Amino acid sequence: MITYHALGYWGLLTIPTALVLLRLLPAGSRAHKLLARAVLAALALIAAIVALSY
Numbered sequence: 001m002i003t004y005h006a007l008g009y010w011g012l013l014t015i016p017t018a019l020v021l022l023r024l025l026p027a028g029s030r031a032h033k034l035l036a037r038a039v040l041a042a043l044a045l046i047a048a049i050v051a052l053s054y
Contacts, residue, residue: 004050007046011042014042015039015042018035018038018039018042019039022035
């Protein structure tokens with residue numbers, strides 16, 4: 001079961017790291033696009049879990 005504590009813990013560790021990597025990668029590169037989509041998907045998943053829990 002995913003708890004809010006786990007969401008906050010993994011979000012705190014991974015989202016800022018991914019944002020730093022996005023700043024370092026070239027804007028048009030395939031890795032930049034893939035990472036940007038992964039970050040957006042992770043944020044959407046977190047939002048869906050929080051929204052569906054109410």
